[in-house]
Amino acid sequence: MNPNSTTSLLDILSPFKRLIEVGIGSRIDIARPLSESRNVVATDIHQCEIPQGIQFFLDDICNPTLEIYYKADIIYALNLPSELHRPTLDVASQIGSKFLFTTLGTDFPEIPVQIETIPGETIYWALE
Numbered sequence: 001m002n003p004n005s006t007t008s009l010l011d012i013l014s015p016f017k018r019l020i021e022v023g024i025g026s027r028i029d030i031a032r033p034l035s036e037s038r039n040v041v042a043t044d045i046h047q048c049e050i051p052q053g054i055q056f057f058l059d060d061i062c063n064p065t066l067e068i069y070y071k072a073d074i075i076y077a078l079n080l081p082s083e084l085h086r087p088t089l090d091v092a093s094q095i096g097s098k099f100l101f102t103t104l105g106t107d108f109p110e111i112p113v114q115i116e117t118i119p120g121e122t123i124y125w126a127l128e
Contacts, residue, residue: 002120
């Protein structure tokens with residue numbers, strides 16, 4: 001990820017106290033620094049190596065275990081495939097959380113969004 005994008009995303013996410021990253025994979029450049037001062041939970045459909053300080057759950061956002069997501073101030077996802085936009089929004093809506101994501105680059109959001117451009121990246125805030 002572009003260092004300017006990382007810094008901007010950290011600034012945007014820093015006001016939130018409990019964050020959940022959906023589909024973390026091997027990308028920890030946002031979750032790791034956030035976890036130093038916030039409660040960060042990561043989920044993925046595959047087992048991932050996650051640094052200490054980040055709680056990890058094996059979970060499928062298309063068939064989620066909602067208890068994992070309760071009390072989240074924000075759900076965010078980086079490089080989220082278009083087929084996961086709606087399922088992730090559904091989870092965020094059910095728990096009353098904000099939802100921010102980036103796409104795979106050439107994908108368009110499959111849900112209503114507010115677009116925000118940051119250095120090196122476009123982020124999308126779900127509107128529903």
